[in-house]
Amino acid sequence: MIDTKKDFPIFKNNPNLIYLDNAATTQKPSSVLDAERDFYENHYSNVHRGVYQLSQEATELYENARESIAEFLNASPEEIIFTRNATESINLVANILPVSKNDKIVSTLMNHHSNFVPWQLLSQKTKAKIEYLSLSESAELDVEDFNKLKNATVFAFTHASNATGVITPAKQLIEQAKDAGALTVIDAAQSAPHLPIDVKKLDCDFLALSGHKMLGPTGIGVLYGKKELLQELPPFLTGGDMIREVTIQETTWNDLPYKYEAGTPNISGAIGLAEAVRYLQRIGFDELLAHERDLTSYAHKILPNYVDVYGPAPSKKLGILSFNVQGVHAHDVASILDSKNIAIRSGHHCTQPLLNALGLTSTCRASFYVYNNKREVQSFVDALELSHKTLVK
Numbered sequence: 001m002i003d004t005k006k007d008f009p010i011f012k013n014n015p016n017l018i019y020l021d022n023a024a025t026t027q028k029p030s031s032v033l034d035a036e037r038d039f040y041e042n043h044y045s046n047v048h049r050g051v052y053q054l055s056q057e058a059t060e061l062y063e064n065a066r067e068s069i070a071e072f073l074n075a076s077p078e079e080i081i082f083t084r085n086a087t088e089s090i091n092l093v094a095n096i097l098p099v100s101k102n103d104k105i106v107s108t109l110m111n112h113h114s115n116f117v118p119w120q121l122l123s124q125k126t127k128a129k130i131e132y133l134s135l136s137e138s139a140e141l142d143v144e145d146f147n148k149l150k151n152a153t154v155f156a157f158t159h160a161s162n163a164t165g166v167i168t169p170a171k172q173l174i175e176q177a178k179d180a181g182a183l184t185v186i187d188a189a190q191s192a193p194h195l196p197i198d199v200k201k202l203d204c205d206f207l208a209l210s211g212h213k214m215l216g217p218t219g220i221g222v223l224y225g226k227k228e229l230l231q232e233l234p235p236f237l238t239g240g241d242m243i244r245e246v247t248i249q250e251t252t253w254n255d256l257p258y259k260y261e262a263g264t265p266n267i268s269g270a271i272g273l274a275e276a277v278r279y280l281q282r283i284g285f286d287e288l289l290a291h292e293r294d295l296t297s298y299a300h301k302i303l304p305n306y307v308d309v310y311g312p313a314p315s316k317k318l319g320i321l322s323f324n325v326q327g328v329h330a331h332d333v334a335s336i337l338d339s340k341n342i343a344i345r346s347g348h349h350c351t352q353p354l355l356n357a358l359g360l361t362s363t364c365r366a367s368f369y370v371y372n373n374k375r376e377v378q379s380f381v382d383a384l385e386l387s388h389k390t391l392v393k
């Protein structure tokens with residue numbers, strides 16, 4: 001049994017807090033907070049600019065962070081672009097791909113809005129066709145629909161759903177998309193915090209993640225892109241640091257990954273994220289996933305029968321429980337839980353197409369992570385019982 005609560009100051013400062021909104025964002029361990037503080041207190045300067053000692057220290061810390069993330073994903077550092085978050089990473093890709101009206105984009109109804117809207121907009125702008133893989137009753141991707149990948153030129157999908165926790169068969173999907181000749185964009189915002197990711201094994205072209213969902217700071221995200229593609233594609237944002245030479249006539253671009261990092265980056269965020277990755281690696285992903293599944297299975301087992309759960313069995317998903325208490329609106333359930341210091345999410349989870357496909361407008365979502373335990377799951381279920389008793393006449 002993992003016992004990590006002591007590593008997270010928020011729980012010392014809020015001893016009664018039961019935090020079950022980890023799919024939205026995660027709490028930060030002291031080691032991450034210390035790494036950021038150490039940078040600001042001892043090594044702070046801008047990167048890639050100064051020849052003086054402090055600037056070189058900052059640059060080294062920032063580039064070491066990139067190397068740690070590259071190792072974590074089994075990529076090369078040139079392929080790791082620091083962004084603000086997964087949303088920006090995906091928008092970056094949607095803005096640089098040479099899509100035109102003869103292309104076909106394939107997305108899925110499972111995608112978070114940040115991996116849905118950029119493609120919808122791109123299709124509207126370019127007149128490229130867009131199709132969506134639909135969902136089965138258990139909210140998994142419908143295997144029958146995989147033939148929509150035929151003739152696709154871009155395939156953008158989710159590695160794990162934030163709304164239901166469903167894990168998609170990423171390797172198989174990428175293989176099928178490659179057979180069709182499509183470029184693949186995988187949203188790993190939910191999977192990277194819980195599953196080991198190897199971009200070489202997956203053979204994806206682009207992958208996006210957010211630091212704040214995996215114990216790292218807010219405002220730092222990652223885009224992995226295959227080197228040969230990033231070399232050929234145009235830049236996204238332009239300005240300082242991403243250039244090689246600027247004249248009145250024209251500008252040439254910097255080497256990778258700097259070509260895609262215009263302006264002063266989130267240096268402390270990158271350093272904090274690398275520390276978060278080290279924290280997760282010390283625990284081990286097998287151990288982490290087993291812990292979350294244990295909590296999820298326990299929740300499934302003790303939930304009262306007036307709670308409807310959406311999505312498959314715990315073995316096919318992350319530690320996410322998407323549900324409704326019969327006869328009670330999701331926001332009312334969340335409010336009652338809040339009165340017991342239990343934080344869960346309610347609403348559409350930025351996945352309106354997914355909820356629509358399931359015939360729902362909102363659900364409650366409890367999402368477990370490294371610092372949660374069975375006692376908290378029990379308190380959560382007790383509070384659900386209270387919401388039912390209080391609000392269902």
Ligand SMILES: Cc1ncc(COP(=O)(O)O)c(C=O)c1O
Nearest residue numbers: 085086087112114162189190210
């Ligand atoms: C699956 C998925 N993709 C993308 C995002 C967007 O992440 P961010 O808001 O950090 O850009 C989220 C956030 O909830 C998510 O769950």
